[in-house]
Amino acid sequence: MYALNYHRASSLEDAVKLLGDSEDGKLVAGGQTLIPTMKARLAAPSVLIDLRHIQELKGITVSGREVTIGAGTTHAEVAASKEIAQICPALCHLASHIGDPHVRHMGTIGGSVANNDPAADYPAAILAMNATVVTNRREIAADDFFQGLFETALEDDEIIKAVRFTAPAKCGYEKFPNPASRYALTGVFVAADADGVRVAVTGAGEEGVFRSSEIEAALSKNFDAAALDGLSIPSDNLMSDIHASAEYRANLILVMAKRAVARAKS
Numbered sequence: 001m002y003a004l005n006y007h008r009a010s011s012l013e014d015a016v017k018l019l020g021d022s023e024d025g026k027l028v029a030g031g032q033t034l035i036p037t038m039k040a041r042l043a044a045p046s047v048l049i050d051l052r053h054i055q056e057l058k059g060i061t062v063s064g065r066e067v068t069i070g071a072g073t074t075h076a077e078v079a080a081s082k083e084i085a086q087i088c089p090a091l092c093h094l095a096s097h098i099g100d101p102h103v104r105h106m107g108t109i110g111g112s113v114a115n116n117d118p119a120a121d122y123p124a125a126i127l128a129m130n131a132t133v134v135t136n137r138r139e140i141a142a143d144d145f146f147q148g149l150f151e152t153a154l155e156d157d158e159i160i161k162a163v164r165f166t167a168p169a170k171c172g173y174e175k176f177p178n179p180a181s182r183y184a185l186t187g188v189f190v191a192a193d194a195d196g197v198r199v200a201v202t203g204a205g206e207e208g209v210f211r212s213s214e215i216e217a218a219l220s221k222n223f224d225a226a227a228l229d230g231l232s233i234p235s236d237n238l239m240s241d242i243h244a245s246a247e248y249r250a251n252l253i254l255v256m257a258k259r260a261v262a263r264a265k266s
Helices: 012-021 034-039 075-079 082-087 089-096 101-106 109-115 122-128 213-221 246-265
Strands: 005-008 026-028 047-050 060-063 066-070 132-135 139-141 146-148 160-166 170-177 184-193 196-202
Touching (some): 012 047, 060 082, 075 101, 075 109, 082 089, 089 170, 109 160, 122 170, 122 184, 122 196, 170 246, 184 213, 184 246, 196 213, 213 246
Parallel strands (some): 005 047, 026 047
Antiparallel strands (some): 060 066, 066 160, 132 160, 170 184
């Protein structure tokens, strides 16, 4: 590693100040993305600001079907939440299949959402459930938050405080994981309630997480896996890499969507 200045923020206000005082400061929560990136010399911040000890960023609150998850809450804590499991078991299922036990006990929902990796799981859930990302300055709708590969609507001095959403009546998530990293080669989150159906795809888009209008239209007419029979997903704008071609991912989107619907109805 190389020389840097490490700061352990004691509060959100303290973290914002430290971030503003540094020219190239980076925030670290679980560090499951940033630390490996730094080890590979793909990032070299001179200042590291640790958010792990800020209590106001932690915890899960459930009131009726309204859910608020602090940005510093780990994947393992989301996976084990009995309150979330009662109204949104798909999110617990999603969290329980992120990486390995070490990643799940260190990584945080805020870090995952802020990083917006194109193959991460949480962005699909956030987008499909039309969640709100709450920062130290404002509230951002999911449709406006994700803006491309590793790109979000966050400003340089913004820190995610929490993610808030209304649990849909039915939802499900399924992914085809990379056997080594457990990242999604393709993952699909479906959510249905009185306002309609939203379907978000991760791991497949060239620009990161996106909504599938074709699947949403089909499921809005009939929320059943059979409604997707014969549907064709265009491979334009899908990723093609050493793991899978764009055409293969297009097929995976349908397969994972069918499985997600089946899980939502189980």
